[in-house]
Amino acid sequence: MKQLDQKTAIVTGAGLGLGRSIALMFAREGARVLATDFREDVLDALRKDAAEQGLKVETMLADMRKPAEIAAMINKPVDMWGRLDILVNNAGIMDHFEPVADVSEALWEMVIEVNLNGPFRAMKYALGYMLPRKSGNIINIASIGGLQGARAGAAYTSSKHALIGLTKNTGFMYATSGIRCNAIAPGAMATHITDAIDMQHLHPLAAERIFPGTSTNPRTSNPDEVAAVALFLASDASSFVNGSVLTADGGWIAY
Numbered sequence: 001m002k003q004l005d006q007k008t009a010i011v012t013g014a015g016l017g018l019g020r021s022i023a024l025m026f027a028r029e030g031a032r033v034l035a036t037d038f039r040e041d042v043l044d045a046l047r048k049d050a051a052e053q054g055l056k057v058e059t060m061l062a063d064m065r066k067p068a069e070i071a072a073m074i075n076k077p078v079d080m081w082g083r084l085d086i087l088v089n090n091a092g093i094m095d096h097f098e099p100v101a102d103v104s105e106a107l108w109e110m111v112i113e114v115n116l117n118g119p120f121r122a123m124k125y126a127l128g129y130m131l132p133r134k135s136g137n138i139i140n141i142a143s144i145g146g147l148q149g150a151r152a153g154a155a156y157t158s159s160k161h162a163l164i165g166l167t168k169n170t171g172f173m174y175a176t177s178g179i180r181c182n183a184i185a186p187g188a189m190a191t192h193i194t195d196a197i198d199m200q201h202l203h204p205l206a207a208e209r210i211f212p213g214t215s216t217n218p219r220t221s222n223p224d225e226v227a228a229v230a231l232f233l234a235s236d237a238s239s240f241v242n243g244s245v246l247t248a249d250g251g252w253i254a255y
C-alpha cells in the first residue's frame, strides 16, 4: 500500500523546483496528480520525465494570476477522476530584496497576485468542492521569509506572512469540517527561484541587512527533502496536524 493510493492532487508551479519534486513524489506514492504551471515547456519536460520513470502525471497550463484559469484547474481533477483530495499551492516568485520604500506598485502587485491571491482563490474554489464532502487537504508552500523579517524584500516577506495567516485561519475554521490546511516554511532549496534576480543590481540594503542573516544558513537543500514534508502532510500519517507551519530549513531559523 502506497501512502497516497486512491488520492488525487493538484500541484501548482509544478514545472520546476519544489513543485516538480512534489508532483513526482506524490505520483510515486500512488496519487493521481494534476501538475500545473504557466510555462508549457516545463510541463512538457515533466510529463516526459514522469513517463521515463513509469509514472503518469497529468499536466495543465494555469497561471496563478488568472482567476478563470485557477477555477478551470480546480475543476479538472473532478472532471477527470471524480474527486479532489489534495491541493498544493506551491507556485511562487521572489522579489529583488527591496525594502518597502523602494517597492514598485507593479512588483508588489505581481508578488501578491502569485504568492497570495492565487493560493487564496485556489483554496476558495477547492473548498467549494471539499466542504460539502467534508474531506480535503490543503498544503501551502510558504517560506521562512513568512516567519522572519529579513530573508527577502518587503513584497515577498508580506506575501508569505499573509499566506501563513491564511493557512492558520483556514485550518482552524474548518477543523471540524473534515478539512486540514497546513503550510511548509522551507529554507534555501536548490531550485530556479532566484534565476530572475539580477544579482549584480540588488538593492543596496540586501547586502547590508539581509545577507548577514543568510550566512547562518547551514546548507541548501535538494527540493526532494522538502517534498518529503509535503508527502507527510498529504498522507494520513499527519491526520492530527492542522493549521501548522512546518519549517524545513536544516535548522536555519533555530539560530
Ligand SMILES: NC(=O)c1ccc[n+]([C@@H]2O[C@H](COP(=O)([O-])OP(=O)(O)OC[C@H]3O[C@@H](n4cnc5c(N)ncnc54)[C@H](O)[C@@H]3O)[C@@H](O)[C@H]2O)c1
Pocket: 012, 013, 014, 015, 016, 017, 018, 019, 036, 037, 038, 039, 042, 062, 063, 064, 065, 090, 091, 092, 093, 094, 114, 141, 142, 143, 144, 185, 186, 187, 188, 189, 190, 191, 192, 193, 194
Ligand atoms: N527555493 C527556495 O530557496 C525557496 C525557499 C522558501 C520557499 N520557497 C517557495 O517554494 C515554492 C516553489 O519555489 P521554487 O523554489 O521551486 O521555485 P522555481 O522557480 O524553481 O519553481 C517555481 C515554479 O512556479 C512556476 N510559476 C511561477 N509563476 C507562476 C504563475 N503565475 N502561475 C503558475 N506557475 C507559476 C514557475 O514556472 C516554476 O515552474 C515557492 O512558493 C517559493 O516561494 C522557495
